[in-house]
Every structure is written in structure tokens, then in C-alpha cells.
């Protein structure tokens with residue numbers, strides 16, 4: 001396999017800056033920088049799509065009582081059976097006294113030999129019940145129940161149509177494991193197992209600062225202006241990576257405004273140093289022109305640079321910093337749209353996973369359907385891989401390097417310039433293409449996009 005980075009990984013505890021980080025150094029340093037936030041308990045209906053922080057166990061046996069699976073009769077022993085009916089609750093005279101006559105009379109609590117009592121699906125079976133006879137197979141007359149003509153020989157077999165308490169799970173059984181991405185089926189099962197709230201990974205609060213005087217929010221812009229590629233999608237992209245965007249500010253290109261936004265003290269409803277914001281993502285202004293102010297604003301505010309530029313294209317001016325005194329992290333995404341997306345994947349994804357206490361998001365290995373030309377630097381190229389998310393985390397080369405199983409194939413997509421989105425719009429991975437290029441059939445690392 002062609003591995004473009006043989007450089008040592010940074011010390012996560014170090015106070016150093018990784019300059020010109022290789023793709024894997026960037027991921028590692030960003031992941032190691034975040035301290036996991038404590039899990040958050042949410043009501044069941046708010047947990048779909050969230051990641052379970054701890055295993056979920058059954059609060060009680062599932063099902064928690066033995067019940068009938070059919071409408072019919074609970075019976076004990078062989079027929080014919082004497083039909084018994086519910087009697088008033090004699091122990092409590094107030095219940096008998098208050099009855100109007102139409103109300104149900106409680107239930108038959110136990111059956112003697114050759115007794116039966118009517119039961120509906122889901123009904124609690126009386127003690128001593130040996131089977132449930134479904135309504136189609138029984139015939140009632142003069143207080144007795146017999147097998148009808150439709151009943152097969154031997155019906156009902158012992159245990160027929162009884163859902164036994166605990167047959168699905170015992171109390172304390174692990175039903176869902178930590179790290180599961182919760183779907184509606186998980187929630188339904190947790191509910192019947194008696195859970196009301198689930199512990200999920202906390203999503204760090206993210207503030208977006210979108211810079212650029214030339215950016216329009218709608219329509220087709222005049223020449224010289226650009227349509228905003230970030231505002232409409234970055235909150236959702238951040239959500240897919242494990243964060244929650246709760247504030248978006250558009251700043252234009254102004255050093256003072258940017259510095260103020262990065263450093264306003266923790267007062268006022270509009271503050272971005274509000275204790276809820278763990279990460280500030282900026283777009284644009286990472287360069288060194290007269291209208292690019294991010295680096296200056298960070299230096300003026302005493303921020304520490306964790307990653308200073310990436311040794312690849314597009315995305316090279318990206319940075320990851322931290323405001324002083326354990327303030328928020330600052331992820332500086334370049335203004336070029338594809339450069340911003342590659343930097344978000346290499347720095348933002350791992351950082352947000354680290355906040356959630358999750359492992360570094362896996363990469364995988366793919367084999368290229370076509371050759372890719374050399375370039376002056378390592379490139380991240382949008383790619384379309386013939387694989388599903390099920391294959392992730394099970395990189396065939398990493399798991400079984402000796403097995404020689406076929407790798408998923410991937411195609412490097414065209415329109416992959418730093419300012420372009422056409423290739424990215426068709427991609428499900430970012431391919432790490434070494435500067436030497438790759439021959440047809442060559443293997444490369446693929447960084448899965450969160451919609452793979």
C-alpha cells in the first residue's frame with residue numbers, strides 16, 4: 001500500500017504545535033486534543049441518531065409477565081373444561097359496592113385442573129395455565145368449553161400461545177451496546193425494556209463564524225461576489241460529525257470584529273465564549289492577504305496553535321487552535337469550498353469524535369479504478385468508493401493483511417480543484433493521493449465521508 005505519511009505522530013499531551021501536518025498527523029492531533037465530555041441523558045424520543053454512551057440493560061424481564069398471544073381461552077390440562085368467570089374482588093368491599101354492573105369484574109387469578117377462562121391477546125394468564133386455546137378452535141356451551149371441529153389433534157399443546165415472562169430477555173441483560181448509533185428499532189426495544197432516558201454522547205456546542213465581505217446568501221451572485229457554500233450545509237455536516245451548531249455569525253472581513261467574536265467575555269446572551277460553546281469554526285481568512293485576519297486575531301488573543309497548516313492540497317492553510325485558559329477550540333477552515341471540506345474532515349471530524357469519547361473515525365483502504373497523476377504535494381481527492389458503511393472499521397488490510405481479500409474499488413472524481421464542489425458532490429470518501437501519483441489498481445487510504 002502507498003502510505004503518504006511515514007512521519008511520527010505528535011505527543012497528544014504536548015504543548016507543541018504540529019506544523020504542516022500530514023493527513024494522519026492532523027487527524028491524530030485533533031482527536032487527542034479534545035477531552036471527552038460527560039454523557040448526556042435524553043428522553044427516548046430525542047435519542048434517534050445519537051450515539052449510546054453506555055450499554056443499556058433490561059429494567060425488568062422482557063416480556064415482564066406471561067401473557068396470551070391469541071384471543072381465546074386460558075386452559076389448564078385437557079378438555080373439556082369448566083369455564084370460570086371473573087368474580088368481584090371480595091377482599092375489598094368498596095369495589096363491589098361501587099360497581100354499576102357493566103364494569104369488568106377483575107380477572108380469574110388461577111385455574112384448577114380442567115378449568116378454562118376467556119382471555120384476549122396480551123391478557124395476563126392466570127396461574128396454573130398450561131396453554132391458550134385460540135378462539136377458532138374452541139366451542140362454548142352451557143358453561144363448558146370443548147375443542148371445535150377446526151382444532152387439530154392434540155391441540156392445544158402445552159405452552160401453546162403463551163408468551164412467557166422473560167423469554168426475550170432477563171432483567172439486567174445487555175440489550176444495546178455502548179457506541180451504537182441509535183435508530184428507531186433500538187428506541188422501541190429500550191422502551192419495552194422499561195427505559196425512559198438513555199445516556200448518549202454529548203454533542204459539543206459549536207459556533208460558526210463565516211467571514212467574507214464578498215459572500216451572498218441567495219441567488220446567483222454578480223461577478224466578483226460568491227454564493228455562500230457553507231451556511232446552508234455546515235450545521236448539518238457538523239451534526240453528522242457529532243457536534244451541534246447553536247450559533248451562526250456572518251462577519252465580513254474585519255480584524256476587530258473577528259477578534260471581538262473570538263474573545264468576547266462570558267457575559268451577555270450573544271457571547272460566543274458562553275460556557276456552552278466548545279468549538280468555534282471559522283470559514284475563510286486563513287491566508288495571509290490584507291483581508292485575511294484569522295491568524296492575526298488568534299495571535300492577538302493569545303490562542304495556542306495545535307495544528308498550523310496541513311501538508312496537503314486542498315486545505316493547506318487550515319488550522320486548529322485553542323483560546324487561552326481552556327477556552328473554546330478554533331477550527332479555521334479555508335475559504336475555498338473544497339479546501340474547507342477536506343480540513344473539516346481531517347481536523348473537525350476527529351476533534352468532534354474526541355469530544356464524544358469516540359475512537360478516531362476509521363479510514364479504510366481502497367484500490368483505484370484508474371491511475372492518478374503526480375502532483376507537487378499530497379492531495380485529498382473526492383472519490384466514489386464501491387463500499388457500504390458496514391465495511392468501515394473492518395479495513396481488510398488492517399484486519400487481515402495476510403488474507404489478500406479483494407479491496408473495495410474507488411474512483412477519483414474530476415472537478416477536484418480547491419474552489420470546486422462538483423466532484424465532492426458525488427463523493428463518499430476523500431482519497432489520500434501521494435505526490436507521486438498512483439497507478440491503476442494501486443491502493444490508497446480513503447477517509448469516509450459521514451454519509452457513506
Ligand SMILES: Nc1nc2c(c(=O)[nH]1)N[C@H]1C(S)=C(S)[C@@H](COP(=O)(O)OP(=O)(O)OC[C@H]3O[C@@H](n4cnc5c(N)ncnc54)[C@H](O)[C@@H]3O)O[C@H]1N2
Nearest residue numbers: 212215226227228229230284285286287292334335336339
Ligand atoms: N499568495 C497566496 N495566495 C493563496 C494561497 C497561498 O498559499 N498564497 N493559498 C490559496 C489557498 S490553497 C487557499 S485554500 C486560500 C485560503 O483562503 P482563505 O482561507 O484566506 O479564504 P479567503 O481568502 O477568504 O477565500 C478564499 C476563496 O474562498 C471563497 N469563499 C470564502 N468564503 C466562502 C463561502 N462562504 N462560500 C463560498 N466561497 C467562499 C472566496 O470568495 C475566495 O474565492 O487562499 C489561496 N490563496
Ligand code: MOO
Nearest residue numbers: 314315316339418
Ligand atoms: O490548499 Mo488550498 O487549501 O489548495 O485550497
